[in-house]
Amino acid sequence: MTIDQTKTWTKPKGAQTTTKVVARPTRDFEVQSYLPAVAKGLAQTMSAFFKNTKEMILGQKKDPVLESLSWGITTISYPEEKRPYTDRFRGLHRLTIRDDGSPRCVACLCCSTVCPAQCIHIEAGEYAEGDPRRGYERYPKKFVIDELRCVFCGFCVEACPCDAIRMDTGLHAVPYDSREQFIYGKDLLMGFTGRDGSRLTANPRHEPGDETHPGLDREQAH
Amino acid sequence: MNQTGTSFGWVEVVLAIVKILIIIGFCLNFSAIAVWADRRQSAMIQHRVGPNRAVVNLPSFIVQGILVAPGILLGALAALGLGQAHTPQAAIDRMGVSLQLIVLVGWFNLVVLSWRIHRKGALNAFEQAVGSNLPRAYFYAGLAAHVVVGLLTMGLSRRVADGQMSADGAYLAARIASVVLGGLLGASGVYAALRIPKGTVGIRLAGTLHGIADALKMMFKEDFIPKNADRLLHALGPMIAMFPALVVMAVTPFGDQLCFQDVNHNGAFEFSELLRVKGAMARDAVCEGHSVPLQIVDLNVGILYIFAISSTGVIGAAIAGWASDNKFSLLGGLRAASQMVSYEVAMGLSLMGLFLIYSSLRFNPMVQWQNDYAWGIFIQPLAFFMFLAASMAETKRVPFDQPEGESEIVAGYFVEYSGFKFGMFMAGEYVEVLTSSALIVTLFFGGYTLPFLFADGIDVTIGSTQLFAYKMNHLAVTVIQILTFFGKTLLMSWVVIFFRWTLPRFRYDQLMKFGWTKLLPLAILNLAVTAVGVVAIDAAGPGLHATLKLLGQLSHLLVAIGILLMPIGIVWLFLRPVESTRFLKSSSARFANAAGGVKPTPMQA
Numbered sequence: 001m002t003i004d005q006t007k008t009w010t011k012p013k014g015a016q017t018t019t020k021v022v023a024r025p026t027r028d029f030e031v032q033s034y035l036p037a038v039a040k041g042l043a044q045t046m047s048a049f050f051k052n053t054k055e056m057i058l059g060q061k062k063d064p065v066l067e068s069l070s071w072g073i074t075t076i077s078y079p080e081e082k083r084p085y086t087d088r089f090r091g092l093h094r095l096t097i098r099d100d101g102s103p104r105c106v107a108c109l110c111c112s113t114v115c116p117a118q119c120i121h122i123e124a125g126e127y128a129e130g131d132p133r134r135g136y137e138r139y140p141k142k143f144v145i146d147e148l149r150c151v152f153c154g155f156c157v158e159a160c161p162c163d164a165i166r167m168d169t170g171l172h173a174v175p176y177d178s179r180e181q182f183i184y185g186k187d188l189l190m191g192f193t194g195r196d197g198s199r200l201t202a203n204p205r206h207e208p209g210d211e212t213h214p215g216l217d218r219e220q221a222h
Numbered sequence: 223m224n225q226t227g228t229s230f231g232w233v234e235v236v237l238a239i240v241k242i243l244i245i246i247g248f249c250l251n252f253s254a255i256a257v258w259a260d261r262r263q264s265a266m267i268q269h270r271v272g273p274n275r276a277v278v279n280l281p282s283f284i285v286q287g288i289l290v291a292p293g294i295l296l297g298a299l300a301a302l303g304l305g306q307a308h309t310p311q312a313a314i315d316r317m318g319v320s321l322q323l324i325v326l327v328g329w330f331n332l333v334v335l336s337w338r339i340h341r342k343g344a345l346n347a348f349e350q351a352v353g354s355n356l357p358r359a360y361f362y363a364g365l366a367a368h369v370v371v372g373l374l375t376m377g378l379s380r381r382v383a384d385g386q387m388s389a390d391g392a393y394l395a396a397r398i399a400s401v402v403l404g405g406l407l408g409a410s411g412v413y414a415a416l417r418i419p420k421g422t423v424g425i426r427l428a429g430t431l432h433g434i435a436d437a438l439k440m441m442f443k444e445d446f447i448p449k450n451a452d453r454l455l456h457a458l459g460p461m462i463a464m465f466p467a468l469v470v471m472a473v474t475p476f477g478d479q480l481c482f483q484d485v486n487h488n489g490a491f492e493f494s495e496l497l498r499v500k501g502a503m504a505r506d507a508v509c510e511g512h513s514v515p516l517q518i519v520d521l522n523v524g525i526l527y528i529f530a531i532s533s534t535g536v537i538g539a540a541i542a543g544w545a546s547d548n549k550f551s552l553l554g555g556l557r558a559a560s561q562m563v564s565y566e567v568a569m570g571l572s573l574m575g576l577f578l579i580y581s582s583l584r585f586n587p588m589v590q591w592q593n594d595y596a597w598g599i600f601i602q603p604l605a606f607f608m609f610l611a612a613s614m615a616e617t618k619r620v621p622f623d624q625p626e627g628e629s630e631i632v633a634g635y636f637v638e639y640s641g642f643k644f645g646m647f648m649a650g651e652y653v654e655v656l657t658s659s660a661l662i663v664t665l666f667f668g669g670y671t672l673p674f675l676f677a678d679g680i681d682v683t684i685g686s687t688q689l690f691a692y693k694m695n696h697l698a699v700t701v702i703q704i705l706t707f708f709g710k711t712l713l714m715s716w717v718v719i720f721f722r723w724t725l726p727r728f729r730y731d732q733l734m735k736f737g738w739t740k741l742l743p744l745a746i747l748n749l750a751v752t753a754v755g756v757v758a759i760d761a762a763g764p765g766l767h768a769t770l771k772l773l774g775q776l777s778h779l780l781v782a783i784g785i786l787l788m789p790i791g792i793v794w795l796f797l798r799p800v801e802s803t804r805f806l807k808s809s810s811a812r813f814a815n816a817a818g819g820v821k822p823t824p825m826q827a
Contacts, residue, residue, distance in 0.1 A: 038724070038725060042724050044724070045267045045723055049263055049267050052269060053266055054795060054798075056266070057796070058337065058796065058800075060800040063814065063819040066814060071269060072269055073266070073270065075265075075270050075271035077271070077274075084814060
């Protein structure tokens with residue numbers, strides 16, 4: 001491809017320079033005497049002050065998001081006042097449970113593998129001899145999330161094949177005293193509920209042996 | 223002058239200490255509040271809330287006590303104090319005062335209650351009835367009631383003067399009105415207490431507790447001293463910066479004088495006589511008992527003392543800049559010193575015209591002159607603006623705060639200060655704001671006087687026609703004077719603080735150029751014109767004098783009307799409906815709208 005030399009971003013040699021005449025700022029008496037401008041500025045700030053003070057005292061303060069384009073006080077008195085979070089807000093993680101109270105997690109390590117912050121640590125365990133799930137799936141002996149390292153990207157939720165980890169608690173990380181307190185273990189994560197107050201999920205779990213179980217399991221082949 | 227001559231008394235010593243405590247208490251407390259108000263105002267201008275989070279949690283019975291006690295105390299005071307009168311005329315006067323106070327307390331309570339009901343909902347049928355009207359309806363009804371009550375009182379007063387109304391009737395009316403007022407005050411306190419919910423109640427006082435929180439924080443923070451700093455000078459700097467700011471107030475009068483009766487006729491001032499304040503004073507009368515000037519010391523050099531002391535304040539900044547072993551501090555200290563030297567000249571010269579007119583350097587005669595003729599701002603408006611600019615430069619306030627210009631030299635001379643030493647610089651700056659405001663008020667805004675308020679009461683006389691007259695006793699006039707002085711000072715310092723959030727900082731060369739090439743020649747010109755004017759007016763005949771006196775009275779009238787309209791304007795502003803337009807531009811705004819916007823929620827997690 002050849003470069004068209006006539007269309008350069010810099011001025012070609014010998015081309016005529018064009019100028020744009022910009023008007024000088026007015027230096028008339030009103031500007032130069034300074035005091036009228038001071039009076040105008042004071043009127044501006046004072047009106048804003050009185051208006052905001054009044055709306056603050058009388059509780060007519062505007063909602064900062066709804067009134068984002070108009071003037072007025074835009075501070076929320078957190079934590080007494082809170083802004084509602086959207087349904088898709090990613091809060092602290094929780095581990096969902098099955099109907100029998102055990103975690104849905106099968107310790108496949110998908111979440112800890114995809115985690116960009118490497119904040120999930122899982123130790124997988126085998127079910128005891130004779131358990132119908134033994135050899136079919138595993139369970140997490142340890143499931144630890146370092147909530148300080150977590151970047152709340154939500155990849156773990158997307159990676160999970162069992163809908164076992166969710167970020168729908170609507171909670172923030174709490175300001176604890178020490179770093180150890182931010183390392184959440186399995187029991188704590190299983191204790192959190194979703195915003196609907198349930199520790200289950202809406203997606204049903206089809207255990208091997210259930211009528212609804214769709215595919216192969218150890219006892220029967222379709 | 224004290225009639226007792228040279229006898230030394232402990233009473234004078236105690237009174238002097240009390241006066242010093244009043245001034246120092248005023249300066250320190252209000253400097254702390256001014257620091258808070260400064261931050262709060264800046265936030266309000268920028269549509270933020272500012273410091274309002276400091277809270278004291280009190281059990282509800284203490285809060286209820288705080289609400290009930292003043293109501294009952296004031297009510298008892300009103301019922302006992304306003305009911306007694308010696309003449310039927312005085313009884314009608316007191317009835318009028320009681321009725322006006324009843325109307326005031328009534329509409330104020332209804333406005334507050336209606337507003338609370340509109341925000342939080344009604345608790346019972348009575349509140350539902352109150353809440354059916356908007357707060358501003360109660361305010362306008364109250365204004366109308368004030369006028370009606372005023373007309374009624376005037377009518378009754380005329381009937382008593384004509385003898386159409388019996389003296390017993392007048393006494394009874396005064397007593398009934400005072401008892402109703404007392405009952406209303408007590409009942410409103412009790413009702414407010416009943417509305418307090420059980421449990422602990424967080425008291426914020428609109429955020430003013432932040433001043434206390436800040437002071438406590440400063441006390442407990444580390445007192446950092448740089449390694450190579452001069453430790454002695456580093457410690458001395460903030461003290462030298464704060465001391466002159468405090469002692470400047472020593473000569474500004476916060477009232478005329480308090481005259482006590484000489485009960486035992488021996489000329490010595492005794493403690494038992496402290497309760498015997500003179501009943502009534504004639505205008506321009508010399509106190510024949512013991513006179514207590516409401517001023518810590520009445521120096522004959524007056525304002526020269528202020529010039530001398532206030533300019534030593536810069537030594538603190540300069541020493542701090544030098545002792546901190548920091549180039550930025552040194553630059554800040556140097557800037558402070560050179561700025562102070564430059565503006566001291568213009569500051570002194572801008573006031574020379576006033577001295578020619580007042581023909582005194584002492585403050586009391588200046589204030590009396592303004593009360594007799596016109597406020598300083600009306601006779602020397604140019605001097606007012608020049609003095610305002612110069613005193614803002616002296617106190618290192620915006621737009622003249624180059625010594626602490628953050629954008630260039632971090633924080634100037636107090637870069638290396640922390641903890642309470644920094645707090646002293648901070649408090650010193652705001653004490654300077656208060657003292658310079660007190661000075662401006664005394665020189666240009668009539669000091670402790672109000673228009674038409676004289677030692678014997680209110681007397682509105684324009685030319686030779688008397689429009690209104692009302693006799694007041696000595697103590698009432700003195701209390702009004704003291705409140706006036708402190709109120710005016712606070713208002714002025716509020717205005718000075720307001721400049722900070724409006725005006726951008728000058729460049730340093732602009733500052734110097736403004737001081738030397740604009741302010742100084744203008745001050746000299748002002749002085750020359752004033753000198754010629756004073757000589758010309760002195761040489762002119764009595765006709766011009768009468769005209770000028772009339773003009774002065776008209777200026778007083780203007781100010782008086784302004785003072786009367788101001789509270790109405792403020793209440794009107796606060797009760798105006800809010801005009802609100804909703805924008806639902808973004809998806810988050812639409813979501814928040816569907817979810818109810820900002821909502822108070824219990825703390826989670």
